[in-house]
Amino acid sequence: MQIAMLSTLILLGIFLLVSLYIITKTLKERLIPNPHLPPGSLGWPLIGETLNYLGTCLAGRPDWFLRDRMEKHDPQVFKTSLFGETLAVFCGPAGNKFLFSNENKLVNLWWPRSVKKLLKSSLVNVAGDEAKRIRRILLTFLDPDALKRYIERMDLVTQHHISTLWEGKEEVKVHPTVNLYTFELSCRLFISIDDPLHISKLAHHFDVFLKGVIHFPINIPGTRFYRASKAADAIKEELRLISRRRRAALDMKMASPTQDLLSHLLVTSDASGKFLSETEIVDNILLLLFASHDTTTSVITCVMKYLAELPEVYQTVLREQIDIAKSKEPGELLKWEDIQKMRYSWNVVSEILRLMPPVRGAFREAIVDFTYAGYTIPKGWKVYWSPMTTSKDPTLFPNAEQFDASRYDGAGPAPYSYVPFGGGPRICLGKEYARPQILVFLHNIVKRFKWDLLIPDEKVPYDPMPAPSQGLPIRLRPSA
Ligand code: HEM
Numbered sequence: 066m067q068i069a070m071l072s073t074l075i076l077l078g079i080f081l082l083v084s085l086y087i088i089t090k091t092l093k094e095r096l097i098p099n100p101h102l103p104p105g106s107l108g109w110p111l112i113g114e115t116l117n118y119l120g121t122c123l124a125g126r127p128d129w130f131l132r133d134r135m136e137k138h139d140p141q142v143f144k145t146s147l148f149g150e151t152l153a154v155f156c157g158p159a160g161n162k163f164l165f166s167n168e169n170k171l172v173n174l175w176w177p178r179s180v181k182k183l184l185k186s187s188l189v190n191v192a193g194d195e196a197k198r199i200r201r202i203l204l205t206f207l208d209p210d211a212l213k214r215y216i217e218r219m220d221l222v223t224q225h226h227i228s229t230l231w232e233g234k235e236e237v238k239v240h241p242t243v244n245l246y247t248f249e250l251s252c253r254l255f256i257s258i259d260d261p262l263h264i265s266k267l268a269h270h271f272d273v274f275l276k277g278v279i280h281f282p283i284n285i286p287g288t289r290f291y292r293a294s295k296a297a298d299a300i301k302e303e304l305r306l307i308s309r310r311r312r313a314a315l316d317m318k319m320a321s322p323t324q325d326l327l328s329h330l331l332v333t334s335d336a337s338g339k340f341l342s343e344t345e346i347v348d349n350i351l352l353l354l355f356a357s358h359d360t361t362t363s364v365i366t367c368v369m370k371y372l373a374e375l376p377e378v379y380q381t382v383l384r385e386q387i388d389i390a391k392s393k394e395p396g397e398l399l400k401w402e403d404i405q406k407m408r409y410s411w412n413v414v415s416e417i418l419r420l421m422p423p424v425r426g427a428f429r430e431a432i433v434d435f436t437y438a439g440y441t442i443p444k445g446w447k448v449y450w451s452p453m454t455t456s457k458d459p460t461l462f463p464n465a466e467q468f469d470a471s472r473y474d475g476a477g478p479a480p481y482s483y484v485p486f487g488g489g490p491r492i493c494l495g496k497e498y499a500r501p502q503i504l505v506f507l508h509n510i511v512k513r514f515k516w517d518l519l520i521p522d523e524k525v526p527y528d529p530m531p532a533p534s535q536g537l538p539i540r541l542r543p544s545a
Contacts (some may be wrong), residue, residue: 101440102144102440102441102443103142103153103437103438103440104143104144104440105134105138105139105143105154106134106138106144106145107144107146108146113145113146113147114146115146115148117130118130118145122526122528123528124524124526125525125526125527127453128453128454128456128457131451131454132453132457132458135157139438141159141160141437141438143156147449150447152428152448153431153449154448154449154450154451154454155437155448157455157458158455158481159481160437160450160454161450161454161455161482161484161488162480162481162488163437164429164448164450164489165481165488165489165490167435168429168489169193169490171431171432171435172429172430172431172448173192173430174192174427174429174430174491175428175429175430175447175448176190176428177279177282177428179277179279179280180278182282182284183274183294183351184351184352185344186342187199187349187351188203188349188352188494189352196490196491198336199341199345200490202330202335203330203349203353203494206329206333207494207495207498208497212497213401215501216398216400216401216403217398219502219505220398220505220508220509222253223246223250226245226246226249227510227513230245230246231510231513232513234541235540235541236519236538236539236540236541237538237539237541238535238536238538239369239370239533239536239537240362240366240532240533240536241536243362243369243506244358244362246362246506247357247365247502248264248267248268248271248354248358250502251357251358252264252267253325254326255325255353255354256304256307256325256326256327256350257324257327258307267303270296270297270299271296271300271358272296273292273293273296274293274300275355275358275359276292277290277292277294277296278297278355279529280293301347301348301351304346304347304350304351305343305347308327308331308343308346308347309343311327311331315328315331326353327346327350330346330350353494353495356495357495357498357499357502359423359529360423360499360530363530363531363532364417364423364503365506366531366532366533366537367420367525368413368414369510369537369539370523370525370533370537371468372413372511372516378468379511381409382507383511383544385406385407386407386512387512389403389406389508390512404500407504407507407508409470410507410508411473411500412473413470414500414503414504414507415472415473416468416473419452419456419462419483420456421525422452422453422485423530424485424493424530425451425453425529426449426450426453427450427491428448428449429447429448429450430447431446431447431448432444450484450487452484452485456482456483458482461478462478486499511544513543514542514543514544515541515542515543515544516540516541516542517539517542518537519538520535520537520538523537
């Protein structure tokens with residue numbers, strides 16, 4: 066009882082202090098208008114324009130928030146206040162280009178404090194040369210050369226998943242089922258965990274972690290962040306044990322240095338011969354689990370929704386996948402070369418990434434005062450870019466609201482206008498990995514099934530990534 070009261074008092078105290086800080090900051094910004102700052106509204110004290118923003122996210126259209134302000138204030142850059150932070154939102158291809166080209170010069174990557182705390186020794190907490198060093202080590206597992214080794218295993222895991230959770234069912238809820246698939250695939254490819262019980266124990270901790278990783282970083286019992294931090298501790302402890310066992314197995318030549326991400330991180334050094342520490346390995350594996358999970362789950366779910374709504378697109382994807390299947394011996398697994406043949410299917414995924422990008426945007430922090438589009442961006446300000454300031458712009462994408470997979474034929478979209486994976490030195494590290502992950506699933510699912518949506522106009526709010534409000538229940542039929 067006393068502990069509960071104490072926790073409440075501490076929470077209240079922290080809330081008051083944070084409120085006071087934000088009110089003072091925003092009042093200063095409101096009362097001393099600076100004509101050189103980008104135009105825009107800071108909304109209400111404390112909450113800024115967060116509610117307007119969340120409203121458009123719930124409607125599945127965060128782009129409305131952005132485009133509305135681009136029209137009202139300035140199409141190049143505007144200011145707003147979201148989640149207690151004053152932000153300059155850089156817009157359009159020029160804004161994207163500016164930010165992606167000025168990493169480590171004018172801006173650095175910035176993530177909310179909760180993410181930094183839970184992934185302390187990972188890539189998201191470092192900048193400059195240290196970020197380059199860690200990215201290089203991680204990339205040698207995620208780049209096409211390395212990925213070639215893992216396509217057959219992806220196919221095997223996907224076939225097993227479909228035969229256990231889809232085959233023989235009349236109805237399936239796509240989002241939660243795909244959620245299990247992406248986590249299982251990561252467990253197998255990153256740390257070679259195959260035991261379903263072990264995977265579901267980790268999945269439980271991981272769910273709690275995901276719910277609090279982007280939240281107010283108040284670490285007292287009862288808060289989401291507290292639970293997430295306990296879950297992160299449990300996952301890290303497990304990863305530490307697995308890592309120690311693997312190191313011993315590698316020393317005794319009883320494990321392969323290329324068997325998965327973990328082995329790769331244990332045996333790979335940087336250019337100076339320095340290896341990652343155990344804490345860095347554990348935190349970076351957790352980062353990759355985090356960064357790869359909801360993103361691909363959301364994309365695969367949206368692909369399933371669009372394919373049900375667009376039967377002619379489904380038929381063209383099916384034809385492409387059947388041709389690939391026919392070119393193989395019975396039982397032969399997919400290879401890297403097969404993924405390269407899935408051109409139309411990838412165009413379909415690319416179009417869905419344009420219409421419903423899973424990542425709404427990312428943050429930077431100004432490391433010096435600088436000028437953009439005639440406005441001053443003060444040192445310390447948070448800067449935001451979003452794939453959505455360009456993705457629905459009809460001058461860049463004619464009939465922008467329409468699905469059209471042919472946009473990616475030939476030269477494709479104009480530079481810096483199509484950026485679902487970001488750009489520049491901090492471009493998504495899993496861009497190449499996400500492609501086979503999504504396409505291998507698509508290959509296996511269309512080969513077996515057609516499907517109908519059980520809720521035809523199901524809403525797809527962003528929370529924080531697009532996820533159908535009822536989980537996208539579908540009725541399955543054999544594809545041929
Ligand atoms: C379709 C799926 C995915 C999309 C759309 C996506 C998109 C993004 C975006 C927009 C960023 C932020 C870039 C920035 O800060 O400017 C990012 C960062 C990142 N992504 Fe992805 N991602 C996807 C899948 C993955 C996967 C599968 C992995 C890992 C296997 C991954 C690992 C990462 C990492 C580690 C970062 C941080 C990179 C850094 O800070 O240097 N992502 N992703």
